[in-house]
Amino acid sequence: MTKKKLMAVLLAGVFATGGLFASRASADTYTIQPEDTLYKISKQFQTSVEEIKELNNLNSNTIFVGDTLKIGGHDEKVYTISPGDTLFHIALAHDATVDQLQKWNNIDSDLIYPGDAITVSGPQQEYAKSEVKSATGGTQAKTSTSSVPDTGRTMTVEATAYTAYCEGCSGTTANGTDLRANPNLKVIAVDPRIIPLGTKVWVEGYGEAIAADTGGAIKGNKIDVFIPDLDNAYEWGRRSVTIKILD
Template identity: 50%
Template sequence: MKKISIAFLVSLCVFGFGMKESLASSPTYNVKSGDNLYRISLLYNTSVSNLKTWNNLRSDLIFPNQKLIVGSQEKSSKQVKSEFTMKSTAYTAYCNGCIGITKTGIDLRKNPNQKVIAVDPKVIPLGTKGFVEGYGYAVAGDIGSAIKGNTIDVFFPTRREALEWGRKEVKVQVLD
């Protein structure tokens, strides 16, 4: 019986270390003041349960500046076609001159929780699915007059959220 128990413990340790290694290179998110697991799960198209499992959390309590694993490396590594570092800004469906309908026909006013990025179609073709660091999984569904080269514009349902995003450099993974 002891031999079986020791073998079981050894296999658990090996599995556990392998799991930590693969998750260590998974996408991460730096918790901001006001965040909660539910909001983060929506950003990364996952469940609160997955976030708790990946981060060994026993409760829903998280803290500002805490780094959370927000995706499985196994899933994303199979899908990543290419990766870019891009300049990023944010927009809403209610800006001056906006009608709320993207170049690909997504009505952002009727679908405010849709994750959409505006891209230069010469760099990322319209309709492409991707992962934007700090934003989550999104579709390249729009263009913009200022979106040229390695620049994206991420959609948010409110002006406040768009302003909070501001301007930043992000990694963008193009998925198969």
């Protein structure tokens, strides 16, 4: 490589890492689906009901299928293109790929112009929808948008919510699970005469859970879903839901 070519490459690298930076707030959007609630959406995107309401100027929890909501936000990094810059060197300097830069900026070619601003960071990743089995047999928290199981005995029950710190609560379930030490477990309280303890149950708006607890007021076709956060437990309220007994 000649000295002239080597200098050109080095300058390109310097320009790519030495341009002007700025950041701007950018909100993700979500289209409301059937059976969605603000609580379900807040859990999916790891935010709060109040934050969604404030961001969308909502005065109540009523939402409509097909409407678009702004969900949270993130700082979007913006880079001002300098003379000698290329998409390759900009991507290299910002831990991205050329394809990502083109996607984030709606660019169809490698052609860029000095002085233009280019986004060098993508949108916030969607909340991972994974579930992890625990040693107690429970299921760690996942998004409540899990699909309805194809099999299982279906029931309609009245569902309320509780936390590990409610008045009179010890934080330990009927089968010995410590909910204060394991706040992400999906657990429901049941009437063992209707749903035996240890049963895996799918709950509409909550997902798959383990029947691991009981309660003095939980008699007959009633369940109590465990929600670690008090505000979200209040948000759940009292509702009629469909459940499926999976085993």
